[in-house]
Amino acid sequence: DAGITQSPRYKITETGRQVTLMCHQTWSHSYMFWYRQDLGHGLRLIYYSAAADITDKGEVPDGYVVSRSKTENFPLTLESATRSQTSVYFCASRGLAGEETQYFGPGTRLLVL
Amino acid sequence: LAKTTQPISMDSYEGQEVNITCSHNNIATNDYITWYQQFPSQGPRFIIQGYKTKVTNEVASLFIPADRKSSTLSLPRVSLSDTAVYYCLVGDISYGQNFVFGPGTRLSVLP
Numbered sequence: 001d002a003g004i005t006q007s008p009r010y011k012i013t014e015t016g017r018q019v020t021l022m023c024h025q026t027w028s029h030s031y032m033f034w035y036r037q038d039l040g041h042g043l044r045l046i047y048y049s050a051a052a053d054i055t056d057k058g059e060v061p062d063g064y065v066v067s068r069s070k071t072e073n074f075p076l077t078l079e080s081a082t083r084s085q086t087s088v089y090f091c092a093s094r095g096l097a098g099e100e101t102q103y104f105g106p107g108t109r110l111l112v113l
Numbered sequence: 114l115a116k117t118t119q120p121i122s123m124d125s126y127e128g129q130e131v132n133i134t135c136s137h138n139n140i141a142t143n144d145y146i147t148w149y150q151q152f153p154s155q156g157p158r159f160i161i162q163g164y165k166t167k168v169t170n171e172v173a174s175l176f177i178p179a180d181r182k183s184s185t186l187s188l189p190r191v192s193l194s195d196t197a198v199y200y201c202l203v204g205d206i207s208y209g210q211n212f213v214f215g216p217g218t219r220l221s222v223l224p
Contacts, residue, residue: 035214042200042214043157059213090156102149104156 003027006091006105014113019078021108023091031094032074033058033102034066036087043090049074081112117201122219131188133218135201138182143205146177146184151198151217160199161186188220196222 004025013019023032030051035043045058047066055066063085065077074093078085091105118136125131137146145164149157161168163175163184174187188195198217 040216042216044214092156101159101162102157104158107154107156 004091004093004103004105006089006108008108009106010109012111012113013081015082016080019081019110021076021078021089021091021110023074023076023105025072025074025091025093025103027093027095027103028071029093029095029103030071031102032068033092033094034064034074034076035090035092036060036085037090037107038087046076046089078110081110083112086110086112116213117203117215119199119201119215119218121216122221124221124223125191126223127192128190131191131195131220131222133186133188133199133201133220134183135186136183137201137203140181140203141205144181144203145205146175146181147202147204148173148175148186149200149202149214151200157200157214191220191222193222193224196220 007022033048034046036046037043044060046060046064047055047058049055049068052068052071055068063078065079068074087110089108089110092102094102119133145162147162148160150160151157161170161173161175163177165177165181168175176185198219200214200217
């Protein structure tokens with residue numbers, strides 16, 4: 001299906017485990033983003049990528065790692081999950097600079113016990 | 114990055130026009146104003162974007178005064194399905210990551 005998808009949609013893990021959240025888009029958009037949203041708050045940017053093999057930190061990058069070997073995929077890895085990383089994670093993509101819209105995925109709900 | 118301030122919550126009734134105002138006193142010359150809508154358990158969805166004066170699309174209007182230090186999202190004749198959180202963002206769309214989402218405005222539309 002066309003669009004932007006995230007997997008898994010729900011994940012429960014334990015403190016200290018490594019977790020990878022997947023994001024896939026079919027538009028060949030240049031820009032991709034990872035946000036986290038905590039209960040009652042807005043979205044905070046974790047990492048973004050302007051193109052394949054180009055990534056940069058956002059507002060709250062600590063504890064996260066990203067890669068972008070292919071334009072359509074932008075996985076987010078929690079190297080050693082902590083309880084404070086319990087959140088809803090949204091992936092988004094956007095076309096070339098100047099295009100107006102970020103398209104968001106459905107989100108991944110992560111619970112770290 | 115330009116900081117935005119908007120009301121935390123608003124209530125309205127079906128059929129009314131709703132205006133949500135966002136303040137952005139330190140908006141930069143190249144910044145655009147963008148509004149997103151978010152329903153529970155979903156990612157945000159783009160509503161409208163503008164630079165100055167007025168922009169209208171099929172779902173909303175955006176009013177921006179000459180000094181651009183504020184903007185108003187106008188939703189005509191809201192329905193129950195417009196109950197959502199609305200985010201005002203200010204940033205330079207020439208770059209990829211200049212958008213900062215604040216807590217947004219939680220709009221509740223009552224029957």
